[in-house]
Amino acid sequence: MRISELVARTGVPLATVKYYLREGLLMPGEITSATQARYDEQHVRRLALVRALVARGLPLSQVKIVVDLIDNRDDPLFAVLGRAIEALPPYAPDSEPDDAAGARDHPRARRVLERLGQMYDPRFAAVVQLERALEALEAAGLSMTDERIDVYGRHIRGIAEIDLALLPSHPRQDTVEAAVLGTALYEPVLTAMRRLAHQDLAARIFLDDSHNQQEQQ
């Protein structure tokens, strides 16, 4: 398709499409003449990916990192996946060089991960995220009890298992793309679902309570 059709199909303005082409966020089309190029479904998908990540709050510099990793065919898939997820927010407020981060201890996160028997790379940003989140809990006077770790751990594992089971296993670019999109886009779904589950459970409890109170009167 021509660039005008790509604009019509995706709703991304022409100036933005050209900007993404210049910045390497969108792969070039197939040159058909001195002034024209042809685009296909991979361009439609890439634009959807870029728009989704921008809408999720990623700066374009981070989107570029993700896009380059999706197109990376040289490094081991597991390493590429890890680096792609690292490029997603939240970004650690004090991001340090790998060596310093690796040398640092994350005692709260380690306690949780060891209790759950999980393998982890201490340099992985999610370890720092977990440590920061647990620090914030403590600062507010809450604590992550063993009971909560066990229940959260079991259910989060169930969620992660379906995430991986539904991930396309080939071609390789699809795996990386789906992993990045899935991490970025299902997080707000899960957050909203938890709040709605609270509302549902609380409604049932409070309705029961007011029912019981009426019976006692």
Place this chain on the structure above:
Amino acid sequence: MRISELVARTGVPLATVKYYLREGLLMPGEITSATQARYDEQHVRRLALVRALVARGLPLSQVKIVVDLIDNRDDPLFAVLGRAIEALPPYAPDSEPDDAAGARDHPRARRVLERLGQMYDPRFAAVVQLERALEALEAAGLSMTDERIDVYGRHIRGIAEIDLALLPSHPRQDTVEAAVLGTALYEPVLTAMRRLAHQDLAARIFLDDSHNQQEQQ
């Protein structure tokens, strides 16, 4: 304790404590003389709450709403809880008056909630959050399949159940305070745990794969 001790105990600077007092974010101390007041554990806890919500990105105007709801003893607890959770981010980009929101349809969120058999108030911000999150999925070419709804729904319900089970049921202010803090502060814990569960599962899968490949060679 005197205000200087409150500063020492909490690490919140004196100027900030005075500002919070003026703005009604911190309840006044007990007046002991023309120039002095006495503070206690409730002030320490309130400062921890305010700091935790500010650190989570809440503007002070929203923190004030939460604080007023914690101190609200007149309205039904279920309504107060709902309004307190509403005050937390993310804020819907186009927040409309209640009437308009109530009149609006959220077809994607409704499909999920009806499949899960959950009660919900269509004016609740989390319904809009869920709708927006599902729209973003669709825009990126992903979809929320029934299989994923069922698995996510079951595990999120398990998480919500332990959340409610561990919530203090009295006094009433503690319930509201713990619900707000729990919603705000366990969300990043769960997000980080999901990413780390992905890493753990992926590591096991890829280690198995490379092991199998070596055996085949």
